[in-house]
Amino acid sequence: MNDGIKRREFLKVLGVTGAGVGLVGCSTDRVEQLIPYVVPPEEITPGVATWYATACGECPAGCGTWVKTREGRAIKLDGNPAHPVSGGALCSRGHSALQGLYDPDRLTGPTRRTGDTFSAITWAEAGDLLASSLASAGANVLLLSGRQGPTLTRLEEAWAGALGGRRVEFEPLSHASLREASRMAFGTDEVPTFDFEAARIIFSFGADFLETWLSPVEHSRGFARMSGTTDGFEKGRLVAIGPRLSLTGQNADEWVPVDAGSEALVALAMANVLAREGADAGPYATVLQAYDPASVASQVGVTAEALEGLARRFVTEGPGLAVGPGVAGQGRNATAANLAVLILNAVGGAVGRTLHPGSGHLSAPSSSAGDLASAIAAMQAGQVAALVIHEANPAYSLPPGAGFAAALGSVGFKVVISDRLDETARLADLVLPKSHWLESWGDSNPRPGLWTVQQPAMRTVPHFDSRPVGDILLTAARRLGQDLGSETFYDYLRAGWSDLHAAAGSPGGTFDEFWREALRSGVVELPSIEPIVPVLQTPDRALAFEAPALDGEGLALVVYPSSRFGDGRGANRPWLQELPDPVSKISWHSWVELHPETVSELGLRSGDIVRVISPHGEVEVPVYPYPGIRRNTAAVAMGGGHTSFGRWADGRGVNPMVLLPSEIEQPSGALVHLATRVRIEPTGEWRRLATVAGADNQQGRPIAPAVELAALRSGAFEAPERRDLEELQGVGGFVPVPTDGAPEAFPLPGARHGEYDPEAFPRWAMAIDLDKCTGCSACVTACQSENNVAWVGEDQMMMGRDLQWIRLERYYEGINADEPGLLDVRFLPMLCQHCGNAPCEPVCPVYAAYHTPDGLNAQVYNRCVGTRYCANNCPYKVRVFNWFAFSEIPEPMNWQYNPDVTVRGEGVMEKCSFCVQRIRQAEHRATLEGRGVTDGQVVPACQQSCPAEAIVFGNIRDPNSRVAQVTANERTYRVLDVLINTQPAVNYLRKVTFHPVEEIEV
């Protein structure tokens, strides 16, 4: 990788230096005019990409990213490999930021309300209006803001202070209860850091740490390193405890299905066992006495022996780590539940080893839903004359009972700074379009000492006359005669960083050098105070750990954050809408998860539309029978049911927040998510689910086999021989090509295509470790982004016309929602296998499907006539067809298209190309530099994005390549190869289980 990085770095230095010099030298008004293309900037070579390092602004995790730009347009996001949070990976939501940037439903300019309609105004008029309104509001200004980077937060605080008002932060997926619990347990109200990699056994009490909880990408990497089997046959374990399996839960090795809200009791009972057996429970020793397993067992429906077993394993199989219960499990005892989990960690000796209090996410919100509730009360009381809302959509994301919309009526003047006319902006008097984070300056500080500058990767998309929020605020303050120290937010940011630099003892030379390096690398690590290992503090108030009461009757309702949309802010992005939900495999619409037994008890079937009725509201939603949920529980994901968010979001799915009461948990102030029971009433209607899932059962076929860890360790495991095939071979029948993926075996017999010399070319191949794959589907979106894969929409998805090049298959092998036991869910990312003996190639009448000398199974789009014979003959079903002209998408969404990849028209077949454009680019670069392509220089988008580091790509004929080395493993197999002799280039490594598995011959 050395040579390639050098060139990339060279380009980045060139790009950043050029931009930096240009910016520093310019007058302030031109900050956002990054690249005036009239005069071709030096750092841009047409046809050559420029990367900018920045920080992802999609969730509080703050992943360091690289933005790939071509000719001044951002076209792809990659993780920044140097960044400790992202580690070079990115999640689906991160990738989809580009669709937020180019969203055609963004505001095209400032808009003000006249009566019931909105009309466009100029920025000058908007500025006047804002200034006069704020001036007349006096000190009664309220700034309601979503979570921001540290410097913008500081500016907002300063701005609100300068105007005499105050700032309230609102984060729908807040971790206030965890912070409060942390304060009570450790005396620091910061979110702790969870070191998944260091753990050997993890107990998740419902936290979806691979999806939305805190820092999913970082957690996925740590988790995969922990749970992936090493060469020395070491493997960690995950135990899921809770009423419903999220994707994180599906990755568990065991599931202890307990009723919603009883997680705290389980945690305390486990801590009780450990304390009884000698662990130090500190000030909680007396509290724990009340929760001995025998008494808890009856309340949670798990035997005392099972609880004791779980508890002992926390230590014996440790280091252990307990996490949870996350946002979905945030009930009326949220603080208590979080505290219980922290106590378990402390008693189990995890603190300081796998859990580090006080070192966590500084940028997590400093306020809670409780603060917002009091702000709403103030609004209702007429104490707010002017309200400025920025990057928050409370009209959508609060339960209607919160009375936010009604309270707005009592506010004199409402300004919303948003990129779209969302539900909250609809209620405003003035809407100011704000620039996307890819167009704005900012910074992130995901944990102490780790800083990243969020630098704009491109100038503002000209379709949208937007301004960065920092500049809007500074301009408004200046109009009101307040000087916040800088003319523009860029200056403000630099000034702040200058202080930071000075305070840290001026590392890296002068500030300009430091700044430039910060922009170039995207990572700044400043010395920070070593976190001390705190001891448990005496509880300062009494908490009830018992399962909280739920309103109403019927099934307990779990409202969980969507792993695709979060709280709903990603809902207008077709990539995310079309991405099959990692759990349900449904796209484009909402569903309610019910246990299959519950479904049949209610006389329903999959797809029946039911009315989900809570005491607080009701929604109509189709049924999805899900074996990973308790029989007495129903679950609905957040993020659907927008009414004013954009063409792809509006009217799609349901917003489960309407089912919830507006209730604030005390003492943390968190919004209660687990609060109610629901009745399920059939409506008599049925709809076809827009799902990509055929069967969830692999039918005993050689698709996703597993191997028991004990068999691996003892050496008892070896690839089974197929006697029937040998017999067949004896009579001259089918002859399988035996290979263990060793480099010298390539090219495999029978895989010669054409007259070229197979010895002279590489054989591109991939290895996917199914023991690491978490099924998160980041690869799917990464591929879609890199390869201009179109989306098809709900109707087409319902017809089974998905276009994604990677299909994340999910097979249930063992799942039981009734009692604690083993859980075995298999994930299999299925993409074109680039078969050496490809069934699709000979059947194409026009050679559109053909084999390249380097072993790729290529598809020539402009030769394809669309017979679809290749897709019929593809046993892996990875070929997808352009039934319509799906690539014709609204301007400027098409700005995202990768110019290196053909945009496919109607009537042609397409499929995974192994990112052939990246292969060719690496080859061309190597040729220009007079060398060969070295291992690791070709990284397909899926591998680059994979947070679990499950994918390896390279030339398998090179014995030193990583792919050859990873493949040389007894777990390696190739899907269906034994059955049909396709000789795939994708080698899968079996999932490893702790329990004996039924042997499938592969």
Add this chain to the structure above:
Amino acid sequence: MATVTERERGKATHPDLRSYGQVNVDILKILGPPGKGWWFLFGLASAGVGLLFFSWGNQIINGIGLSGLNSPVGWGVYITTFVFWVGIAHSGTLISAILYLFRAKWRQSIYRAAEAMTVFAVMTAGLFPLIHLGRAWHAYWLFPYPNERMLWPNFRSPLVWDVFAVSTYFTVSSLFFFLGLIPDIAAARDHAPQGGFRHRFYTLLSFGWRGTDRQWHHFGHAYLYLAALATPLVLSVHSVVSWDFAMSIVPGWHATIFAPYFVAGAIFSGVAMVITLMVPLRKAFGLQNYLTTKHFDAMAKLCLVTGLIVFYAYLTEFFMAWYSGEEVERTTFWNRLFGNYWWASWIMLTCNGIIPILLWFKRVRHSIAALFVISIFINIGMWFERFTIIVVSLSHEYMPFAWGTYRPSLTEMGILVGSFSWFFFWFLLFIRLLPPVAIQEIKEVLPTPTRRTSHESGGSRAHAEVPG
């Protein structure tokens, strides 16, 4: 001998036909001005053709997505109907060429219409490979035409074989059809009023036929050779079509039995279609003397034989799926009977396997009405056979997670109905423009005119000299 004995009557193929002249009159009468019934049917067929081209045009403009096809079911009603029509096309050549070589006496009165059916069925079938393409405007890329980039079709692909098989079949069957028509067209020419459109039309198509001994001599040889040339095509074309499936690795397609299985199926459905067409034709034009129960009996027997072969092939498929021990194969066939599309398979088994059992009974074979009903069942059953093979197999392939379902769309149904209209459009034109029963060949099997009856023979000059 003044009268024919009953015994001789029983042997004759057309016992109630007395003279050559009567044949001319009876058959050429059909070419007369059409009645209301014909106009009604023709109007219906024309509307259907309009529907065909409207649906297809709409699909070309908006995209093949207007069909119900998807992943994994990439082929559906279009290819089903293609195979159906190719199958229909087979019996025509079988009856005209193979039965000619075997000197089967019952072919004379039906072969003309059967041949016409063949030509029109191939014309219909030939549309579908175009219709089902994602980019129909590039269909010519499947032909090996000279081009500056030296791009050739992939001769390993069964679809390219298909192109050759179907186009060859169309060429040979239409040549054969036109050649056999020449003497009869000449008869029609002589019958048509001078100077009219029909006279000019027939003059053109009769290629100067005078009925001379020399012409008969050459005609006889040409017909024999073409018959010999067409015979292997009967077997090869549908074998090639079957290889579209058998050469793939799709469970349910990949079977060595496919070629004979498809050929038998093609003849089965083709003969059934001949019956379906002949029954109304006989009724409408009073051809009871020409299409006797003997003919229908013979066709019914052919149906029975091929139907048994087809049913045997079904059973063999199920047996082999079980016997192979391959789980994927077994699941595929289990799914055929009891999966989402169980009804399609049971329609197929009922119509093609069970209902034809009735043909064992002579009473059924001699009942025109019963044969008509059975033949329609067979047609339906054979369409569903292809549907079962294509759609049901594709919907349940190797990867369970990628299993899917397919529902035909309105566009597909429009094109399906349109394809029948297209076929009947040509067939209705044919029965009004060209003699639908072979005049000259009927005469071959009539008793030779004796002196006593010679004054009745007359007829046209074209047939004055009966071939020897």
